[in-house]
Amino acid sequence: MSFQDFLNHILSREGVRRLLDAHSSKKYTVKPRRFRNFPTIDLEKCVVCGACADACPVGPSDGKPPALEMTDKGPVLHEDRCIRCGLCAEVCPVSAIQVGTLHEEREEVVKPPKPAEIAVDPDLCIGCGRCERVCPSDAIHVIDGTAEVDRESCVLCEACIDACPVAGAIKLLPMDVEELRRCWTKIVDTKRREVGSR
Amino acid sequence: MIVIDTFVGVTEAFLVGSIYLGLHRKIMARIQRRPGPPIIQELLHTLKFLFKEGYAPITSAEFLYWMVPVFNVIVWSSAVTIAAVYRGNLLPFFAFYAAYKVLSHGAGVSSGSTYTKIGGVRHAIMPAGELALACSLISAYFVTGHMDVSGILAWEKTHGALWRYIPFSTLAFFTLLWIDSPHSPLDPSKGYDIVEGYLTEYPGFLRSLMYTSEAIKYFCELWVFQAVFLGISDPVVHMFVMGGLTAILATLCALTPILTPYQAVGVHVTVAGLMFLDTLVPKPWI
Amino acid sequence: MVCCLLKKLKGLIRSRSIHVSVVNTGGCNGCDIEILACFTYRYDLEQYGIYYHNNPRKTDVLIVTGPVTEQWKDKLPKLYDKVPEPKAVVAVGSCACSGGIFNQDGGRVGGGAAEFIPVDAEVPGCPPRPDEIVKAVVEVLPTFFRRWEFERGGGDGR
């Protein structure tokens, strides 16, 4: 009887269609929207902060480097070690790492407001340019004898503060709590509206 | 002349047998809903193994180990020569089949591995091969009075195909084909549980010889079945019927799991017993 | 000339008929099931003449998955020796390539298959998608076998 089941199954319309339809693997090489491929690192963008190498779960062992090896030029990926977890892309502060198509989805995520900002006191700044040299993201420049900070690209590393010879010339000003809350509410609202319209 | 005839016949048997084995696999693959290998794949396998390194494992009884595949090819070449090329007596065919069983057992025992031993023993205890063959040939003899293929074919010309007279023996012989086709449920001697049965330890060109003999065997058995029971002597019709038989066998093999040795022996004995029905059951259509 | 033609013919046949055998040397079997998926309808390696049977005696290609664990360190070379020439080894998955995530402080695995047997091709990823495996296998192996006679000299290859 179940031989009949088999035959019925094979001879059903669906069955016959599948019997005659030679599948080819080409159709299935399309990676899904969220596929985590090997990370690609944009060394131009990288600020060599090392966060990605810290986050990577594949550590070094004798004879083998870690999956993401930190060099002074930036991280170097060893494909044969990488497990494609995507953690490195998640932690990178400047989105220098992309993991396949998953990344595009992440781009849409609104950047959160920064909880603080770096301010230079023009009265104290002597224009020595040391901050300019140590800044990992090239955000501080001496212009007309005074350092000026580009808030967009600053990653709040405070390296400049450490390097500055004048105490108090560069300050880390925490953002006003009320201000911060306002920013967040605005972001959440826009997000809600987006979801609602979909 | 004889040499050339024989050579051509055996080569043809090998090529055609390989291609039908490839077709067998292709049909199975299609039932499994995948594209499946090209039809010449079995032929390519045989050729590939011919160039591959071969060696005898340390545990093997070397003489037997090397000779079994060679004898296997000789046995089946002779069988195909006598039965198909010269349409001669069928008794040697039976003898060759029995020799093949003994050889497969030898293949199993000689290499010294447990898997092959079990495989060889399993192959030897499957009785339906010889039994069905012997009984159906004897029934054919009783009905037609001939023991050689050309005689039977001549008889069938006047009386009609033999299967109408002895349908159960025909069925038994068909079961023999089923047993000997690849992935057959009734042949546990190459089951995955013992890796590859008596073939496990054969690498390289020895395996290629084994495959060659299997292809010739497949052709030979199909040919004898058609000639004796279906009464077909035209070579072109032969090819088509072989394709049809292969399709049926492939479907049967694709839709069944492999039975355990005991169940397989049970089925074999039942099938062999079937043939006695031929003497009992009246056949009103004759 | 004839010799060269013969070699080419051998290479052609070898590249069209490949038996693989998958050996899991202690991986998480994510790679194994992805390889298994390559033999089902979507990717069906059999259409390229690549057959799967775990019998080392009839193997052409050993696919290694997983880091090499303590128990496998001596068994893997033995298994490799059983495979008759010409043979290739493919390491699938980052484990087999380098020990993967298990090859770091605390782990007790060797650093990939290449430390124990010669590896001819590597497919990184954890696990690689079946289409990546198929692509690698179908592109690399036939070429490998076609060239084998010329590169390693088929003295013992019969």
Added chain:
Amino acid sequence: MADKAPRGVTVIDLDTGEEKPISHHVPVGPHHPILKEPLRIKLAIRGEEVVDCKVEMGYCHRGIEKIMEGMPWQKAAFLAERVCGICSHAHNMCFIGAVESVSEGEPARRGLFLRYIVQELDRIQSHLIANAAYFYSIEHETMFVWNMNTRERVLDCIEKITGNRILTGWNVVGGVRLDVDEDTLNEVIEVLEEKVVPDVETYRKIASNDPFIKMRSRGVGVITEDMIRRYRVVGPQARASGVAQDIRTIEPVYPEVGFRPITRDHGDNLDRILVRYDEVLQSVELIERMVEELPRGDHRVEMKVEGGHVVNRTEAPRGELVYDMEISRGGVVKKATIRTPSVPNIRVLEAIAPGAPSVADAVAAYASLDPCVACNERFIVIDRDKDEIVFSGKAREVLRACRSKTS
């Protein structure tokens, strides 16, 4: 390859002390057509009859629990997942659940639902590959390929939701990694209803009716309730013998969608196969209900890990999975012990294989236990002073050695 046993060799039954003559030892594995993973089954046979069976594990010892020590949860989650590739999501979920239970606050409800939806999808694919492996072991290639075909469709669904086919890294403390929109879920439900359910129903019908499959499976490898108690068999293997134990009854979400464990009575190979098919169909229903009741809101909330000692249990596709961990404040794993379901499930083979009429039956019984060797054993005994391995993986010897040292 094979152990040679001269005639007149006997094996001794450890329980009864009885001596039985055998003709051969047949090693199955660690590299064998039936096995996808390394493991060695040593069968002692007399003719074809299986007289004795020993299971030798430890080919997969990688030291995961040791590597995990000192890792923050973000990394360790990926490691936990790699205990095993087939039920990876269960491992990931159990680990994250353990961390969450020592954290402040509650994980996001929407995240939980999404988590369990993926868990059920994972169960479906795992059960399908388990049954496919069984059909492969009895060499029913067609059913093997058909089951795998259906599994591909389920993997497509998982891929659509999480981005990977297996080893998805889907769970994070507080919820799941990404949100899933309505359309994707509807597509998934559509695939499940239109492709998977009819296929699985057909397979179940074929498996329960086909005379050949029945011949191979009915009455073979029967697990009794006594064995279940003695070997602590868990999961579908236990449920096929009528023991209705399922951790899902005490997990969150499941009671809300009306989960009830499925059992069958015979406890043989066939029933284990059928229970899995039943559970696949049940999982589809559960997914549908979860999608219907999917709450709105965040898919992930921030949770502060307080730390402490925790034991978390999950129903993995193969049965109860336990993570026993010590976690420090901030979420660094101090110590982890993982108890996976396959170990007891495979050990029961030592009870059911002896007496099997042929090697083929013993191997089929093994495959029907849904053995998954990867998680199988993460222990190894090392002599600290000499820095050499004393035992690796032979559970019986290790146990004996431990007992002789402690008692």
